[in-house]
Amino acid sequence: MTLRLLTLLLFAPFAGAQTVVLAGGGGEGDAGDTAAWSYGLYGALVENGDTDGDGVIRVAVVSRNAETQWLPGYFEWLGAERGLTVDAANVRVSSRGTANSPTATATLATADVIFLKGGDQGAYYDLWNDTLVEAHVRALVAGGGAVGGTSAGAMSLAEHCLCGGRDLISADVMKNARTDWMDDASEPGTSGIHSDFLGVLPGVTVETHYTERGRLGRMLGVLAATTEQAGTDAVLAVGVERQTGVVIRDGVATVHGEGAVAFVRPTGQTLRVRDAGEPLVYTHLRLDRLTDGWAYHLARRRPVLDPLPEGAEAVSFAPGGANSGPLRIFGDDPNGADAFAWVATHDPSPYTLTPSTASVVVRDAVGFTGAGVNDGHRGDRQETLFRALYDHPEALGVLLFDAYDGAAAGALTRRSSTPDRLFPAGEMATIVVDGSTMTHKGLAPTVNRYGVRSAALVNARLHVLAPAAEYRFLQIDTRTRRVRGTHPALHRGSARSSIVPMLSMSPNPARDSVRIDIEAAGAVTVEIVDALGRRVRLVSEGAGSRTVTVDVGDLPSGVYSVRVAGDGERIATPLTVVR
Incomplete structure (x- = not known):
């Protein structure tokens, strides 16, 4: 089986439904406002059309609470604007008895569109799982109808749904990768991530209110747990901001709204360490x-870049100058952000990005401390960090977490002997965003609630770094952007370093040449092979750290693999060549 075919099978788009809509929460626009964020997003559901040929597009708005007629009326107005006849109604399902009643769920049986309102996805799972409500949603999907949801409703549509009924926050995972806040409240000690619910989007987990509530860390913790639980890295995490969403048609998710949508997935270099009582370690995402x-192609797991959206531009990475001097940055130091080369201000102040005046800084970096502080500004810090990386894609972005629930604040240290390397310290994990692999960037057309235009960043890397007990030599080189250290996932309890290298490539996709950074403790052979496993390039042989530039200008377009082998082990990483 070719690598490309395997990728398409593992990440096949949802089957059946013509249109799926995920909304990140927040109030919809008013009827009559065609410029509102929800106009195109919710309108896509009624545009999917009449599936049973009765001349009317019937919309069922499902909730467990009593609702006003506002949202059904909004759907009817959206239809009228498009010359469509829409009949929308609320369907309240507040008990398992109601969820299994043919009479109470009759509206779902004849619906062309089912829309799940926000609320509590844990309650939705407990009330609707394995009932007629679930059966009607799945039947509509199979019959080509349209399905959507906002907030908890959107999260419920993913195959892997965090719906355990507990209020997990990012700091919980940054403290303890196996926090019991990720358990099911109804069955303590069991996972709150369920893969037996609606399952409209296979291989996906969805997070909503993603920026507003500072949920980057939470989403990464759920992704790590999901891949472990499912026994595969073939999972895509989708983080949707409030008053923002995606319309999914033919396996392509198009973004609408004022904010950003994050698509995060493991790569061939990803390391995941989830030790009980230890912070999460999760690299090379x-x-x-x-x-x-x-737009994002769900099967290919990459953005649609042809054509590029208006205002988008290509970017390249050039390592900056050397660092000098020891340094220690604590996550609970309100002035800690001054230790980075660039200092960003955030809401309610106007966005600015200025050089730090500190005498000793981390070059080519921007960051925030207090990433977990529940002061109403967690989202501001997260949003502003990505906006700063748009302005300086060469910068390393850092989110340091403050002390939480008895755990000391996270920290980064720099030693005089290795001034270009940052070591995680403290008892909370640190999130690092690396733009060295980034290929394109852009800005949203409108200003968001944080007073900035949200940044689009293509092909960045995320690392969650912590001094976990068996990974204490973990570090990131601020110049080469290599994440270094032993690999406990492969050699747990052994003093021997893994031969599996820290491998990075840029650019990817490549046209003429690709730079491959290799770091391996033992001797390895690095080669490029085609989809049939045939070697087309011998890149390098030997041990140690090295950077190799490989000419691929004569290779046909397609998906290849960079294969690394040694000491009986092998990894392979996709490389796309374009013409």
């Missing part, structure tokens, strides 16, 4: 952060 007008 690919981040594609997209804004209004951008």
Whole structure:
């Protein structure tokens, strides 16, 4: 089986439904406002059309609470604006008895569109799982109808749904990768991530209110737990901001709204360490952060770049100068951000990005301390960090977490002997965003609630770094952007370093040449092979750290693998060549 075919099978788009809408929460626009964020997003559901040929598009708005007629009326107005006849109604399902009643759920049986309102996805799971409500949603999907949801409703549509009924926050995972806040409240000690619910989007987990509530860390913790629980890295995390969403048609998710949608997935270099009582360690995750007008191909797991959205531009990475002097930055130091080369201000102040005046800084970096502080500004810090990386894609972005629930604040240290290396310290994990692999960037067309235009960043890398007990030599080189250290996932309890290298490539996709950074403790062979496993390039042989530039200008377009082998072990990483 070719690598490309395997990728398509593992990440096949949802089957059946013509249109799926995920909204991140927040109030919809008013009827009559065609410029509102929800106009195109919710309108896509009625545009999917009449599936049973009765001449009317019937919309069922499902909730467990009593609701006003406002949202059904909004759907009817959206239809009228498009010359469509829409009949919308609320369907309240507040008990398992109601969820299993043919009479109470009759509206769902004849619906062309089912829309799940916000609320509590844990309650939705407890009330609707394995009932007629679930059966009607799945039947509509199979019959080509349209399905959507906002906030908890959107999260419920993913195959892997955090719906355990507990209020997990990012700081919980940054403190303890196996926090019991990720358990099911109804069955303590069991996972609150369920893969037996609606399952409209296979291989996906969804997070909503993603920026507003500072949920980047939470989403990464759920992704780590999900991949472990499912026994595969073939999971895509989708983080949707409030008053923002995606319309999914034919396996392509198009972003609408004022904020950003984050698509995060493991790569061939990803390391995941989830030790009980220890902070999460999770490295080399690919981040594609997209804004209004951008699109993402769910099967190919990458943004649609042809054509590029208006205003998008290509970027390249050039390492900066050397660092000098020891340094220690604590996550609970309110002035800690001054230790980075660039200092960003955030809401309610106007956004600015200025050089630090501190005498000793981390070059080519921007960051925030207090990433977990529940002061109403967690989202501001998260949003502003990505906006700063748009302005300086060469910068390393850092989110340091403050002390939480008895755990000391996270920290980064720099030693005089290795001034270009940052070591995680403290008892909370640190999130690092690396733009060295980034290929494109852009800005949303409108200003968001944080007073900035949200940044689109294509092919960045995310790392969650912590001094975990068996990974204490973990570090990131601020110049080369290599994450270094032993690999406990492969050699737990052994003093021997893994031969599996820290491998990075740029650019990817490549046209003429690709730079491959290799770091391996033992001797390895690095080669490029085609989809049939045939070697087309011998890149390098030997041990140690090295950077190799490989000419691929004569290779046909397609998906290849960079394969690394040694000491009986092997990894392979996709490389796309384009013409």
